[in-house]
Structures are given as C-alpha cells and as structure tokens.
Amino acid sequence: MNNKFILIFFLIFLSFCFIIFYKGLNNSNTYIPKISEEKNIPLFKAKDFNSNIDITSDKVFEKNSYYIVNIWASWCVPCRKEHPLLMELSKTQSVKLIGLNYRDKLKNAKKFINELGNPYSQILIDNDGMLAVEFGAYGVPETFLIDKNKKIIEKFVGPINQEIVEKIKLIIK
Amino acid sequence: MKTIKIFLIIFLFIGLPQLKSNEKNDNLKNKILKNIRCLICQGQSVYDSESDFASSIKLIVDKKIDEESSEDQIYEFLREKYGDWIIYEPKLNKNTYILWLSPLLLFLFGGLIIFKKLYNQK
Numbered sequence: 635m636n637n638k639f640i641l642i643f644f645l646i647f648l649s650f651c652f653i654i655f656y657k658g659l660n661n662s663n664t665y666i667p668k669i670s671e672e673k674n675i676p677l678f679k680a681k682d683f684n685s686n687i688d689i690t691s692d693k694v695f696e697k698n699s700y701y702i703v704n705i706w707a708s709w710c711v712p713c714r715k716e717h718p719l720l721m722e723l724s725k726t727q728s729v730k731l732i733g734l735n736y737r738d739k740l741k742n743a744k745k746f747i748n749e750l751g752n753p754y755s756q757i758l759i760d761n762d763g764m765l766a767v768e769f770g771a772y773g774v775p776e777t778f779l780i781d782k783n784k785k786i787i788e789k790f791v792g793p794i795n796q797e798i799v800e801k802i803k804l805i806i807k
Numbered sequence: 808m809k810t811i812k813i814f815l816i817i818f819l820f821i822g823l824p825q826l827k828s829n830e831k832n833d834n835l836k837n838k839i840l841k842n843i844r845c846l847i848c849q850g851q852s853v854y855d856s857e858s859d860f861a862s863s864i865k866l867i868v869d870k871k872i873d874e875e876s877s878e879d880q881i882y883e884f885l886r887e888k889y890g891d892w893i894i895y896e897p898k899l900n901k902n903t904y905i906l907w908l909s910p911l912l913l914f915l916f917g918g919l920i921i922f923k924k925l926y927n928q929k
Contacts, residue, residue, distance in 0.1 A: 640920070647913075673887075737859055763863030764870070770888040772846045772860050 673786045676768035683735055683743070683757030694756060700729040700806045701780040704754070705766055707738040708746035710774045716793035717750045723799060724753035728806045733757040736766055736774050779805065832872050839868050839881055842895045852895065 678691045695701055704720060706713040724731050733754035735743050740759070747757075760766055769778060770789070779788035779802055788805070790798050840854035845861045853861045853868075864885075871881045885893050897903045 643916075762866050763859055764866055767863050767867050767888065772889070 673770070675780055675784050675786060678765055678768055680758040680760065680765055683733070683740075683759055686759075689756075689758070694732060694758070695780065695784055697784065698782045700782060701732055702729055702802065703732045703734060703769065703778040703780065705734045705736050705760075705769070705771050705774050705776045707736045707774050708742040709738065710736075712793040713775045714746075714750070716775055716795075717753070719794050719796065719799050720753040721751050723802065724755075726803065726806065729802070730755045734760050734765060734769075736760050737763050835878065836865075836868055836872055839878060840865060842882075843868075843885060844893050844895055846889065846893065 675691060675695055679688055681687070682689050702720075702723060706717075720731060723729065731754045733756070735757055737760070758765065766772075766774075766776075769776075769786075771778075773791070775793055777790040777794050777798075778786050779790075781787045788802070794802075837854060841852050843853040843864060845851045845853050845856040845858060845864075847858055847860050848856045851861075853864045867884075868881060871884065876884070882894055882898075886898075891897055891902070897906065899907050
C-alpha cells in the first residue's frame, strides 16, 4: 500500500516535471516587451538637439495633445528605412513628433536630418542611452505613442511600417 | 617633514571613510548588475555585457546608487520598465509561487518519507 502510494506520487512528480520542462522549452528565451501596457511618461531633463539647452519633460509634453516619441540614430540602418513614414506622420496636425537621438555623434545626426528631412517638432539628445531606458526602450528604432493624458499607449519595437502608420492615424483621429 | 606627516594623517582620516563608502557602492553595483539580464544578449548579465543597452543600464544603476536608492528600489525601477524578465532572481508573486515553493514542498515530503521509514524500522 505504502509502496503503491510512493509510486503514484513519483509518477505524478515525473509528469509535473515533464509538463514544466516541455512548456519551458517551448517558451522563447528572448525578451518580448509588453507593448499593450499603459504607462506614464517618465520625468526627465535632456539637452535640446538644436539649441543644446536643458529642457524638462514638462516643457516637451503638453496636455491635450498626442505625441510620438521616436528613438533614432544616424548609424541605425532601419531608422533610415522608417524615416519617410515619419515624414508622412509629421504632416498630420493632431500629433507632434519628438525625436530622441540615441548614442550618436551630433555631426552625423545633423547630416542625417539635413539629408532625409526633419519630421520632428523637437529633438532631444540621449548620448548615454539613459533617456531611452527611462522610456523602457532597449534598442533603436523604437516608437512610442503618447495620448492627451501624457500616457504611453502604444510601443512599436523596430522600424514602423505603413500598417503602424495607419494604426497611429486611426488612434489620433 | 613633520608638516607632511600631519597632512598625511589628516588625509588618511578624511579619505578612508570615502574609500570605504566607494568600495561598498561598487560591491552593491556589481551585485545588482550580475542579477540583471542583458535583454539583447544571449545568456549574459548586464555585468558581463559590453552592449549599448548594458552600458546604459550600468549608468542608470550608478546614478540610482548615487541617489541612495536601495537595491529593491533599483530592481523595482527596472521591473517597471522591462518586466520581471530583466531580473534573474524573480520576486515571489502569483506567477512564481510554484518556482519558489516546490523545492521546499519536495524537501518536506522527502523528509517525511525518510522519517516514516526510520520510524517503521524501530
């Protein structure tokens, strides 16, 4: 009776281990960011790209307006690819684009903007990548949509595409 | 010569606590960095990685320690930005109950079996 009980328990234990490992092996071991979670925008102080003057997040983001924060760098090839779409979005009146120049050389970044056009109403410098961390980003490009209550409502990892542009347009309509 | 000696003693008295505090902060920083996963590397902690992401996180941890944030506050900050995945040692919550409690339950059950066997032998 006692041995039977131990055997049953052992079998249950083995099945439990099998299920856990089987499920674990199927799970991805790379980071998948949560993109549907609403978060407040971080409070920060950064340097303005054009004037080199310190500016706070309160001055950058005003209430009752939609914002798109785009993290970019001149050395980032996908950023070049998504740039025409950002130019398209910048023509939309109901949203302001804020650029976050990530770990870049000012000279190269200016060349990039002069060459491809400036879709941003303001560009902030993020030389050490700390500002990107405050936004919860882990690479370039990344794009955040911020609503009228200063909340991050959408996060797009990687270059944006036409589908994403349409989605953004639908939200800010 | 005497003046130099006095200066050296004063310097040691002023400098030693500062050195000790720096060492304490460095130990805390290394402990935290070893427990943070580099999200863009395969199987590397932020401590081991030289990626852009890791160096930004190192700066953030440095800044937080300078601001006298506690270890838990730093983990909480990172967890809020990137989720539980960024910390190697997950916190006890409803998703990790099995992970934390199953070794303890198994240990107790094993102990119970051994105890029962020994008791029956008597």
